[in-house]
Amino acid sequence: MVRGSESRAGLVDWSKELTEEGRTLYTVRLEWDGETVSGAAGDMFEALVEIRRQVEPKGWLMAIQGSRLDAYPSGMARDMGGGEKIYVLRPGQPALLADLVDTLADASIDDLATVGEQIKFFESWEKL
Numbered sequence: 001m002v003r004g005s006e007s008r009a010g011l012v013d014w015s016k017e018l019t020e021e022g023r024t025l026y027t028v029r030l031e032w033d034g035e036t037v038s039g040a041a042g043d044m045f046e047a048l049v050e051i052r053r054q055v056e057p058k059g060w061l062m063a064i065q066g067s068r069l070d071a072y073p074s075g076m077a078r079d080m081g082g083g084e085k086i087y088v089l090r091p092g093q094p095a096l097l098a099d100l101v102d103t104l105a106d107a108s109i110d111d112l113a114t115v116g117e118q119i120k121f122f123e124s125w126e127k128l
Helices: 044-058 075-081 115-127
Strands: 010-018 024-032 035-041 085-088 100-102
Touching: 010 044, 024 044, 035 044, 044 115, 075 085
Parallel strands: none
Antiparallel strands: 010 024, 024 035, 085 100
C-alpha cells in the first residue's frame, strides 16, 4: 500500500467459488493497518477494483499489477481466465500473450494509478 511517500505492508488473498446459479464468484480480500477490505465480482480484476474504490478515497494505492496505469484485462482474459491475468498495454501496439501478468503480483510504485486513471488509459489505448 502506497500513499505519497508513505508505504505500509498489506496482505492480499483471494478465493473462487461456484454460486448456486452456476456462476463463478471471485472474492479478493486486503488486510492492512488493522482492517480488512473485500470485493466480490464475477472476475478477479473486478473484485480488485471494488477494493481499490474503497481505499483510493483515503489516498492509498495498491502496489500490484492490477493497479498499474498501463494494465487491463481483455474480455477473453476475463471470460476465460477470470481476470486472474491482465495485459500490460503499450500505446499503439496490440496486446500479446507475452504481455500477460498475474493481476495480484507485486508492481513498481512508479507504475500505479487510480481506477479512473487506469480506465482512461485503457480507453485511449483501445482507440489507437
